[in-house]
Amino acid sequence: MKETFTLAEMDQIAQSIRPKLANAPRVGIILGSGLGSLAEAVENQVRIPYPEIPDWPVSTVFGHQGQLVNGSLKDQPVLVMQGRVHYYEGYTMAQVALPIRVMQRLGIETLIVTNAAGAVNPAYEPGDLMLIQDHLNLIGMAGLTPLRGPNLDELGPRFPDMSQAYDRQLGAIALKAAQDSGIGMHSGVYCCLAGPSFETPADLRFLRSIGADTVGMSTVPEVTAARHGGTRILGISGISNKANLDGNTLTTHEEVLEAGKQIVPKLIAVINGVLSRI
Numbered sequence: 717m718k719e720t721f722t723l724a725e726m727d728q729i730a731q732s733i734r735p736k737l738a739n740a741p742r743v744g745i746i747l748g749s750g751l752g753s754l755a756e757a758v759e760n761q762v763r764i765p766y767p768e769i770p771d772w773p774v775s776t777v778f779g780h781q782g783q784l785v786n787g788s789l790k791d792q793p794v795l796v797m798q799g800r801v802h803y804y805e806g807y808t809m810a811q812v813a814l815p816i817r818v819m820q821r822l823g824i825e826t827l828i829v830t831n832a833a834g835a836v837n838p839a840y841e842p843g844d845l846m847l848i849q850d851h852l853n854l855i856g857m858a859g860l861t862p863l864r865g866p867n868l869d870e871l872g873p874r875f876p877d878m879s880q881a882y883d884r885q886l887g888a889i890a891l892k893a894a895q896d897s898g899i900g901m902h903s904g905v906y907c908c909l910a911g912p913s914f915e916t917p918a919d920l921r922f923l924r925s926i927g928a929d930t931v932g933m934s935t936v937p938e939v940t941a942a943r944h945g946g947t948r949i950l951g952i953s954g955i956s957n958k959a960n961l962d963g964n965t966l967t968t969h970e971e972v973l974e975a976g977k978q979i980v981p982k983l984i985a986v987i988n989g990v991l992s993r994i
């Protein structure tokens with residue numbers, strides 16, 4: 717399996733997918749842990765299992781299905797990733813970002829990225845949604861970024877701006893869509909760590925002190941590649957658990973998946989609301 721990709725290789729993968737699609741998707745959607753059932757809402761579905769796509773990274777984590785779902789949501793042609801991979805699974809950052817690169821080559825202009833996250837902000841409860849207003853790229857500050865290595869100038873600049881990583885207009889539309897559906901949605905900062913161990917109470921106190929509202933193990937590498945290529949981003953965290961600041965409760969993957977069941981209907985309402993407004 718290739719660990720880095722040239723532009724020609726990305727194009728080849730996009731070419732292998734294109735004939736299987738039922739439409740020309742403009743919006744990509746990435747579904748986080750426990751949120752895969754959202755893809756069932758896609759109309760006139762075409763499904764492409766990840767193992768059928770050359771070099772496509774396949775998730776090894778329970779709770780992540782592995783297929784692309786193409787079709788439409790609210791009359792928008794979409795390409796949904798039902799399952800994503802994480803750095804901790806052993807993939808290189810270029811492999812983690814490959815699906816984003818291929819989506820860009822397929823012509824996707826807007827990416828809706830979701831994740832399951834722990835609440836560092838004590839006001840957040842499991843089952844809540846948070847609009848990702850900005851992120852803390854701790855994993856990137858440690859040197860782990862999909863942009864490491866020769867820059868592919870055809871995709872984007874060597875030093876991409878990240879001052880507005882999350883599109884303000886899309887964020888405002890999402891907040892309005894949530895409000896119109898009677899869904900409360902927080903707005904805050906997502907912090908990405910490498911995982912896979914959950915945080916210690918001291919880690920969490922540190923994250924709170926530097927301004928994190930939610931914490932997780934995904935999203936930021938994908939957003940970095942997406943912004944490098946000029947893709948507009950809407951990011952939403954589904955809160956799966958409260959941070960264990962006092963060290964007296966355990967955090968488990970099971971509770972992350974369980975909270976997903978509460979989060980999915982809200983997320984569908986917000987995403988449908990956004991898609992019908994853009």
Ligand code: HPA
Binds near residue numbers: 834914932933956967
């Ligand atoms: N920490 C890190 N990642 C997570 C968490 C958490 O508490 N919950 C879901 N993903």
